[in-house]
Structure formats: C-alpha cells, structure tokens
Amino acid sequence: MKKTFYSNGKLLITGEYVVLDGAKAFALPTKFGQHLTVYETTDEHIHWTSYDSNGSIWFEDTLSFSAISDKEQNEVDSSIKNTLIEILHEAYRMNPEFISEGKGYNIKTELTFPKNWGLGTSSTLINNIGQWLQIDAFELLKRSFGGSGYDIACAQNNTGIIYQLIVDKPTVEVVHFNPSFTDKLYFIYLNKKQNSREAIAAYHNNNTTIQKVIPAINVLTKTIVEADTIKDFAQAIAQHEIAMSNILELPTVKEALFQDFEGVIKSLGAWGGDFVMSVSNENPTEYFHAKGFEVVVPYHEIIL
Template sequence: MGENIGSFFSHGKILISGEYLVLKGAKVLAIPVNLGQSLTVTSAKPGHINWETFERGQLTFTAQFQLPGLAVLETSHDEKAQYISKLLMAVQKLDAAFLNSNEGYAIKTHIEFDTRWGLGSSSSLINNIAQWTQVNAFELNQRVSQGSGYDIACAQSETPILYQIKNNLPIIEKAPLLPFFFPELMLVHLNKKMATEANISGFLSKPMDLEPAIKSINILTEKMLCCTQLSKFQELMETHEKIVGKVIGRTPVKETLFAGFDGAVKSLGAWGGDFVLAASARPFEVQKSYFEQKGFPTVLKLGQLLIS
C-alpha cells in the first residue's frame, strides 16, 4: 500500500441564471450542490500513474499513464484518458516541477452523481487536481476549457454565489439568502448530456452586440434573489428564457417540450439537455407525474441538492 499523499473534494454545480451570457460578463446566480467528486492520491511504482474512476460506487474507468510524458499506456476509454493527460500536462505548464520519472501515483476519483446529469464532473476534477498540485484552479481551467469558471467557483464554495467575469478575472460574491421557495423548485432531466464545450464554441464564434442582453440578465439575477412570490419568480424565469433564446436563436424549452405544464420552465446551462428548472404552485407529485408521463422520469426537488 502506497503512502497517502492527499485527499481532496469539490462540489458539483447548478447555474440558475445567465447561461451563455456568463461567458461575456453577465452576473449570474450559481449554486454548489451537496454532491461532488473526491480525489485520493497515494504513492505507487515510479514512472507511472494508475488511475481509477468510480461513479456512484461503481468502477467506470481505468487508465495507466507513463511519466513524465503522460502517454496513455492502457485505458478502458481513450477519450477520457486523453482528457486526463491533457489536464495533467496543463498543470506541468503552470508548474514545471510537477511530475517526473522518479515519481509514481495511484489516483482514485469518486463521483457522487450520475455524470449524465451535467453537475460538473469535469469542473470538480479540475478543482481537485488544482488542490493536489497547488496551482490556481481558474488558470488551470482556462488551459483546458473555454468555460467561464463559474463551475470552478462552485466547486470551492459552500454557499450560493454571484459570479461575474471582469477584465478576464473571476469576481465571486456570496449570494444573499435564497428565496424561501427555492427548495421546492424542480429539476427535470432531459435524458441527454450536452456537449458543453461544443455549445460554448458555437456561442463564442458568433459576433453580436450582447450588452443589452447582459444588462437585462444582470437585473433579472438580482430580481430572482429578491423575489418573495413564486408567481413573480415564474415570470422572471419566462423573461429570462426569452432573452437567452433570442441571443442563441433557440426556442424556449417550455414551448418545445412542455407547453401543457402549469408553471414556468427554464433551461439551465447548455440548452437542449441536462436539467431544466421548473416552478409551479401545484403539488410536487402532480408536477412529477406530468414530467414522467412526458417521458422524463428524473425529477428532483432543488432542495435535495442544496448544501444544508
């Protein structure tokens, strides 16, 4: 058994407001969730990294990397192995002393949520690697992702946050107390995982004047936090959908999938997959039954994922 070098943990995330526009400086509300990812590092045979990933207790991925070049020697999933190699190489760019042929490690990661849910399996891994190697997590994220970094901020936080990029730097504030009805809001999974990086690339490649939309989203984010009535919050959700839908040229998800729902539905993160947020005055079981009958059986209360 090798020497224990360190154990690290990072939270998953949910972006409530400002999807897409957070990349261009909008102020957004993001919530770290009570599920996350742990990473344990122990010493092992020099010249190699042996990697195991467990998802909800089940071994789902293995790989062996050669040091110091991080070539993939064997793996159960080539794309995932190449991503980890890229991530560790990015650390080397930030810390030239990281990894040499005289070192060896056994690394185990444990993901507490279904990775198809889009709760931040990549961001929680990036933050854990940054904790282990003592590099800046936001700088590391920039080297492997085009994302805004709000998910890295959530990985490090125990409370909801307001997040904004100014002058290419993350500005993170602890959010005020969430409205009383937030735990009763619903998360409905759309049965597919979105390719976040592809969505980001597509959005960033389109030249457009986003200042009016960003100002509107900033105001909506503040109004969402100050809201004291569920009916008013539903109106804010619908307004948000119209603004973002116009920016990205997509139809709001309620119109495409849930036109008969008695309440509001808002996309979270990349539109078209992962979770959507639903709000209604009707009892939870009635709402849950509606989504199940539509073919979407994964329905949670937001309160199930809030950090207590």
C-alpha cells in the first residue's frame, strides 16, 4: 500500500524572530516543497531515503521500531539520523499505532528545491509526517525542533498568511497578496544556509527591547501586506529592516553586503543566510551576479 503527501516551502517576509514573542508575521508559501511517500512493508523497521531536488540521495538509513520508540541516539557522526529518530519518537508519543500496529515502512522524501536553500526542509518534513500519522504538525514541531510554527502554516496553505502566536497558540489569517508591483520583487540566495536553532538562540540572548518593538512591527506588517504602491511597500520594508537591526544589534544586509544597491533589500527569516528580498524598479539580476550571488529568482517563479 502506497500513501503520498506534499507540503509547501516558505519565505518569511516580516516578523522574523519577533514572531516567537507574539508579533504578527507575514509569510508566503513557495512553489517549491517536499513530497513524502510511504510504502508498507513487513520487516518492523523504517527504511528511509531522502532525495535532493537533483535526484541525488542526501540521507539513507534504516531505523528500527525500537530505536524510534526508545529514542536511541547514536553518538558517532549521525546527527541527521538522530534528528529523524527524535522527530519520529515524538510522533510515536502522539500516535503510537504506526509502530505498535505497523509491520514496517519504506519511506521516501523528495525535495523540489535544493536543500541548502532553507525553504523548509524540516518544516515540510514535519508537516508531511503530521499528515501521514494524522497528528498535529504544530505540536510535533514544538516537541522536536521548536520555533514559532509559521513555516508549518505555510506548509498547509496555498496563499499568503499573517501568522501570530496568541498565548502560545498558532493563529493563521489567510491574505491574498497580489499587488501590481510583484514584478519588482526578486529573491536572492546568499550562498549559505543559516542554522535556525542557532539564530533563535542568539536572538533570545539579546531580547531586552522586544516587547516595545512588537506594536511597531505589527503596524509595518499590516502596511506591507496592504501596500498599493511600490513606494509604500519599499518604505515599510526599509523601516522593518532598521527595527530588526536595532533589536539584533546587527547591520542590515544592505549595509553589510549591498551598500551600492539602488533599491531596498530585506533579510528573510534568519539574518545572515538563506534568502533576501530585493525591491527595485530595474531587474537586479546582473547586479547580484556580479557580486557572486547566482541564484536570483523573480517573485512569480518562487511564490505560490
């Protein structure tokens, strides 16, 4: 018997980091995501194979049912396997039947984006496992990786969202973001994947002014979502960058890498890696290529 599942990737446009403390965040699901295919077998283990978008295998191993139920951790160079066992163990705690009543599984995951892009390798996996085992993906994320959960909301929605944690509970408002200037928006990969866990830990170590800033971030999020003109959109994006720069005590990505760029550039998600968004009247592809950044994707080629 074969079962297949799919989840969308994500890009966080506003509210990075402060979404963890209750700020409203604007996020967009991507045309890229991850498939999960489950075949039932009879050998009381899970044979797991993960494929990158180019068809290459980036992880393959066999996990015994007992390793999952007992959360066995291998201390010798197997962090991916340990992480997978951790996720599946928490899934087992939420729904033990897939092991207690299961005979075995052959599981295949397939990314439709390069896994180093940071579009949600983990969140799409967790949401797919949630679909497979009919458990709450937000709760599974909380028990395993942690984080705000906006990426799970993107995995489950095919349009833009405003995401907020209210008393630690996820709330999702669907928004239809389709302004006339989307042809002026480009997404640029910074040639390195940022570690979300490390970035969140650094944020929590420097969060003395967060509650004062959240109302302003909420206003900027609303302005960005509702902007009718590229001027209003760009101004709000620039103000958001400055606000987050002050909180994180880090230079904006434009200050750090693109001071001579004629337009606005915004970090997305974890500062210092993954994608940034540019807002400019002219196609910026040649500019970023000259700076050594080869992946420059127009809005309509990446956003669902």
